[in-house]
Amino acid sequence: MRITLLPALLLAMPVMAAEPAANMSGVDVGGQLTKLLLGLLLVVGLIFLLAWVLRRMQQLNPRSNQAIKLVSSHALGPRERLVLVQVGSEQILLGLSAGRITPLHVLAEPVHLPDAEPANPEFAQRLMELLGRDQKDKP
Numbered sequence: 001m002r003i004t005l006l007p008a009l010l011l012a013m014p015v016m017a018a019e020p021a022a023n024m025s026g027v028d029v030g031g032q033l034t035k036l037l038l039g040l041l042l043v044v045g046l047i048f049l050l051a052w053v054l055r056r057m058q059q060l061n062p063r064s065n066q067a068i069k070l071v072s073s074h075a076l077g078p079r080e081r082l083v084l085v086q087v088g089s090e091q092i093l094l095g096l097s098a099g100r101i102t103p104l105h106v107l108a109e110p111v112h113l114p115d116a117e118p119a120n121p122e123f124a125q126r127l128m129e130l131l132g133r134d135q136k137d138k139p
Contacts, residue, residue, distance in 0.1 A: 072113060
């Protein structure tokens with residue numbers, strides 16, 4: 001008798017497992033989808049809010065109190081550049097290449113660059129001309 005009950009129980013298992021799925025058909029799928037989308041929007045909004053707060057916090061820290069300052073930089077090629085760095089009251093000319101930094105010269109007198117002058121005035125002038133034309137074309 002035990003042997004005949006075992007196959008009957010095994011055949012009844014899939015039917016018992018299918019019953020809870022039949023009861024789930026009454027659940028509001030639209031409501032679940034709305035909750036899922038609202039949760040997703042909340043998480044994405046929280047990520048953007050934290051990124052904005054982090055950016056604001058970084059702007060509050062003044063960067064002028066750093067001991068090492070980049071005074072000037074000039075590209076020599078795609079991976080090579082000259083960099084003028086100020087450390088305290090000394091200025092050092094460095095050569096940067098792929099995987100290597102070489103001190104080239106320690107300047108006796110510091111170089112003073114004007115702060116208000118743009119790095120490339122021709123580019124700034126050309127950009128303003130293009131922006132002016134763009135504004136004139138719009139009605």
